[in-house]
Amino acid sequence: MSPPDGIDLTRPQFVGAKVLRREDPRLLAGQGNYVADIKRHGMLHIAFRRSDHAHALIKSLDVSEARALEGVVAVYTGADIARLANPYQATSRMKNYQATFIPPLALDKVRYVGEAVVAIVANSRYVAEDALARVDIDYEALRVLVDPEDALKPDAPKLHDDLGSNILAAREFSRGEVDEAFAAAAQTAGGRFHFTRTTPVTIEARASVAEYDKGARTLTLHCTTQIPGIVRDKLSEIFDLPGPRIRVIAPDVGGGFGGKTSLYSEEIVACAIARDLGKPVKWVSDRMEDLMTTGNAFDEIVDAEIAVDAEGKILAVKADVIGDVGAYSIYPWTATIEPVQVVSFLPGPYRIDNYAARVRAVATNKTLTGAYRGVGRPISVFVMDRLLDMAARKIGMDPAEIRRRNLVNDDEFPYKAASGLVWDKSAFQACLRQAADGIGYDDLRREQETARAEGRWVGIGVACYAELTGVGSRIAVAPGMPINTGTETCNVAIDSTGAVTASFGLASQGQGMETTLHEKILRVAGHLFEAAVEDIETGDGKVWVKGTDTSMTIRDLARALYSDMGRVPKEMRDEIDNLEATKVYDPFFGTTTSASHMCLIEIDPETYKVEIKRYIVVEDCGRVINPLIADGQAHGGVAQGIGVALMEEVVHDETGQILTASLVDYVVPSAVEIPSIDVVHVEAELPNTVGGFRGLGEGGTIGAPACIANAISDALSPLGIEIMEIPATPERLFRLIEAAGAR
C-alpha cells in the first residue's frame, strides 16, 4: 500500500499555504464568545469608582449611601480587598530595581487619575454605575509629578514612601571607547528625542467574569488576557489557592497588542468578590476606563548622539534615556520592560563598536506603562535611524547608502550588538536592497527633486531594524523576571474513540513531538499485524504494512489498545500506557527577525497633514507559515506604527488629568489614513529554530514611526527641520515650520 493520493508525508503539510482561519466562521456570524458575552445565572455586576486626583491622600471614604441604593449588593474598599487578597508586586533580580506594591483598590493614597478606589457590586451595571456617584471620598491633594525630570529632582515627593526615590530602575551599558571615537569623528549629530505616551486601544476593552465554587473551592476567571498561565500562577499566590483549583480562561479576545499581557487590578478584585460572595461577578471596562487604566506605551526622553567618519561609518553612539513608567511597576513585566529595551535595542542591526547608554525608569503620577507592540524597540529604531539620517545629511550621503555601509553583513553573523544582544543571522542587507528595488527608490529620489523644484514637501523615509523573536527562557534572565517567557508545551493524545486532541499553550505551531506518539502507534500496529515495526507505515489516519493491503484506521487501533481487551497483551498495554505524547519546546535565545521599511510622504501645505503615498515592508521572518496571516500582521503593525508616528498621544495636563479620555481626543487611524502596504518576505538562510521559523507581528509597529519621521524630516530638510518628537501632528509640524521662518 502506498500513501493515499494527495497526502504529502513530509510534514508539515500546511506551511507556506494560504490556509483560511478556522475561527473565522464563528466570528463572522456573530457567534464568537468574548468575555462580555458571558452570562451566568445570578451574575452580579461590578463598577469602579476611580480616582479623579493624580496624587492625593484619601482622608475619608463614605460608602453608606452607595450601599443603601436599591439593587446594590455589596461595596468594597481597598481595606476590604486587602483582607481578601494577598499583596503582590512585580519582582526582578535586576540590579537597581525597586518593586512597588500594587493595591488592587487604593489604600490610603491614590497615584494616578483612574486608579480604582471603590468597587460597587449590583444586580445590573446600570445600577452599579448609579451608585458610583453616591460614594463620598475626601482627598488631600499632594504635589503632582507629571514630568519625569521633575520626579527625578531631590525635592520631588516620593510616590512610594517605602522606596528610596522615584527611580524604579537604572542601568548602564557600555562598549569600547566612546569619548575617543567622538573626538576623532568627522561629524556628529544628535539632540533630544521625545517619543510620547500612547495606549493600545484594543477595540474590545478589558473584561472579567469571575466565579467561585464554594463546594469544590475552585476559582474560575474568564478574562481578556494574553497570558492566562501567568495570571493563574499569580492568582494562586494572591488567593492562597493551589494552581489546580484556579482556571483562567481567555476565550475569544478582541485584540491585545501587549495591553492584555499584564495582570490587572480589576481581575484580582473580581476574583476576590466572587470568592467572598460566592456569586459570579462581571466587569466590563468602558472606553474611558480603558484609556485611563490599560497599560500605556513608550513615553521616553532620549538624549542621543552619533559620531561618524567621512565615509559614513558609525564610530560611536551614546544615549541617555528617561522612561516615564507611571505610578507602579507593572506585573509581570516590571517598570524595566519598556525603557531598558530602548537601550538594549538601540544599536539595532548596525555595526557599532563604541556605545554608551544610560537608562532610568522614573515613577510619575500617570497610568502604568506596560508592554505594547514593539516594546522599547519602536523608540530604539526612531532614535537610531533618525541619528543616521541626521549624520548622513551632514556628510552629504544618501540615507539608503549610509545604512548599506553600516548594516551587519551576512558573513559577520552571529554578531554581538554593542548592547550585548546577539543577532544569530538575518537578511539585513537583502531586506534593504529589496525594499529599495520594490519601492523604486532611485526613481522616487528623482521625482522628489522635481517636486521640490515645485515647492512641494515630499519626503522619502527609510528605517531598518532587527528584533529578537521566538524568544525562550534565556530572555527573561537578563531583566531578572520571575516568569518563563516563550516556552511552549504541546500534548497530543488519541483516546478510545480514535479522536485526536492536541493541546497547546498560547501559540499553536508544530513542535516536533510526533515522534514519541508515532513510535507507540508503530509498536501496537506491529503487534496487531504480526509484522516488524520497521515495516509499518502511517498516514491519513491509517496504519498499514508496507507493500501489502493490510491496513487499519487509527480509530480501530485505539479501540484495540483501550477497549477491545485481549487484542493487545497486558504487558504491552502497561508499557505503552496510552497514545499520548507531551513535548516542551524552549527556543532559549530566540532568533533575529529583521526588516527594512520605506515610504513616500507628502505634507499638505494648507493643513500640514501628512499623506502616506507609498509604503513597503521587506522582512525576513524566516520560513513563512501562512502568508495570509503574515501579511495581515505586517499591515496591522504598520497601521499602528502610523498612528504612533502621526496621531496617537496620551496627553496629561499639569494636574495629571488625562485630556485624551475618549476616542474623540485619542485619535487612532481610520481607513482613510492608512495606505495600501506592500509586504515582501525574504526567506533567506533559515534560523536553527523549529521549522526555520522566526517571529513576526510586532515588526510593523517597530519600523513605521522611524520610517515616517525620517520621511517628514527628508521632506522638510530644505527648511533645516529634523523631527525629534512624535506624533508629528499637523500642529507640531505647523509650529516647526513657523519657527523655521518658512511661511
Added chain:
Amino acid sequence: MTAKISITVSVNGENHAAEVEPRLLLADFLRENLDLTGTHVGCEHGICGACTVLMNGDSVRSCLTFAVQADGTKIETVESLGDIDALGPLQEAFREKHALQCGFCTPGMLMTATDMLRKYRLETDDDIRDGLSGNICRCTGYQNIVAAVRSAADKRDAK
C-alpha cells in the same frame, strides 16, 4: 427610577415586545435582552462603530441609540447575514481576504459594509475607505477589509 416603557421592535425579521427603562441602550437591549451578542460594544460614545446595526435600512450606532428609539423599527444585526455553516457573501469575502483578525470590530464592519453595498456603487477603493472611516479596526490596517468589500461589490455588480 423612571417607569418602564413598552416597545415592539422587529429584529432580524422577528418581532420582540419588551418593557424597558428609557435609558436602556439599543446595544444592551440586543445583547442582554435578546441574547444577540454578535453586536459588540467598543466605545459607548459613537466613535469605533463596532456596535453598528441597521435601523430601517440605515446604519446606526446602537451604543448611541436608546432601545425606546427603536420602537416600531426594523433592526438588522450581524446575525442576519448568515450563520456559521452558511456564511453570506460579504462574510465569505471577509474570510477569503483575511479581513478580520480578532473579530471584535467585524460585526460593525459587516453592517456598515452591508449598508454601503446596498446604497452605493463604490467605484473606487477610496469610496470604500470613506464609507468605512467611521469604523475602527485595530488589527488589519484596513487593507484586507477594503479588499473584501471590493470583492463583494464586484460580485454584486456581476449579477
